[in-house]
Amino acid sequence: MTAEATTTERKGARVGVQKFGAFLSGMVMPNIPAFIAWGLITTLFIETGWLNELFPGNGQLWGTLGGWAIDPATISDENPEGTAFPGLVGPMITYLLPLLIAYQGGKMVYDTRGGVVGAIATMGVIVGAGIPMFIGAMIMGPLAAWIMKKVDSIWDGKIRAGFEMLVNNFSAGILAMLLALAGFFAIAPVITWLTERLGEGVDALVNAGLLPLASILIEPAKILFLNNAINQGVLTPLGVAQSEEAGKSILFLLEANPGPGLGLLLAFCFFGVGVARASAPGAVIIQFLGGIHEIYFPYVLAKPALILAVIGGGATGVLTNVIFDSGLVAPASPGSIFAIMIMTAQGSHLGVILSVVFSAGVTFAIAAAILLSSRKKDLAAEAAGGNSFADAVAQTEANKGKKSDALSGLATQAGGDAVDTRVITNVVFACDAGMGSSAMGASVLRNKIKKAGIEGINVKNVSIANLDATPDLIVTHQDLTDRAKQKSPDAIHVSVENFMNSPRYDEVVARLANQ
Incomplete structure (x- = not known):
């Protein structure tokens, strides 16, 4: 009982970190084009920028x-030295980028109204x-946005007709x-203090030569999709x-x-067995050129000892950048070699x-040694019909918490359907x-869930036009399922013939009871 409770607590903690990281990522990722533009x-216009180096005669313009x-x-x-022009670099990083993040975060909580209030409040910070107030x-x-939502709930439905716009605008x-x-x-003073302390911590690691040790935390976190909390919450703000x-x-x-x-997948190309080896060349292209790193996670999960290879490679890459004092000017997303070089x-x-070269080489060497040491055992398991790679793909999707096109492709190559184990709330x-039929269907399922004694499940009905990324599972009439998938491609979709009495409801309840 104690061991089972501990396992449940660990899984809940991991899911909590994943959700927190996903929320942070949801604020930052839509604004990555703005970071790239900045x-x-x-790169082009600062005093040591490319254009000033190539065409110094136009220094006044670039400056x-x-x-x-x-x-x-x-x-x-x-003021004998004069004042510099404001330019684009400073105002963008000081005002534009944080306000975009704040607006996106507020919108995620309370739609456009939350985004506007969040951006105004952040201006004070x-x-x-x-x-630059990215953490702020x-x-x-x-x-x-959350406070605005709570304030609106105080007089929700109590405003006299004709005064809604007046109250809503002035309250916001x-x-x-x-x-x-x-x-x-x-x-602002609290966030400034926190940012300075985090920056000092990173500087201390760099000065002590310990920054490569960060790979011991980052590489396993990537495999478990826990890296967003570290990357978006700490590394990106400090890096900017x-x-x-x-x-x-x-830090980028x-x-x-x-x-x-790259090194891991190349090792599978030469020393892997079965489906893992056959799929590795295609995965190299997706990972290295396309920048979709999650494509290599199942290869590690299929043989957990390989985490040592990616940790070794990651630490080598960090150490190389420390020695050469190299870095990026802005986040590279996705992590494609093209984005990184730009x-x-x-x-x-x-x-x-x-x-990149040294980290790939070290990972390849360690991974090759691990794969060769267990090659006979892996070949025997493959001959006996084992398919650990398909299980690893399923586990990777479960760790991510939603479907992935890249991972689905691996699942197809592995010859097995990845079991969808996402948590549904x-x-x-x-x-x-x-309204109408969907409202009746929601009522039927809600009663079934209640009778089964399942708690924490929110069931509601909406029009297809108002579907978004919020639902975990969407129930539609079979004639409307394709439209629903276009609106919410990442959700689990269930098609029914009759909203009032469908056997699929019992399947849904059974899944909710088992999760």
């Missing part, structure tokens, strides 16, 4: 855009801190003002701050380096290339209008 502008050229109109006896944006955006405006003031005076100061950051490469995955800071290309019945 990174390219930084104006980069924010380092002096505005002649500001030179005076009181930005101005109060005076430094990740906190203040969702928090402000007043609350946003108060939250911006709170952010300015109370939250470092990039603003130094023009580059090694701790997780994005495609070398370990985001590489000027003067860092040799170090970054060598970090939100069930949605969808029809054209979102």
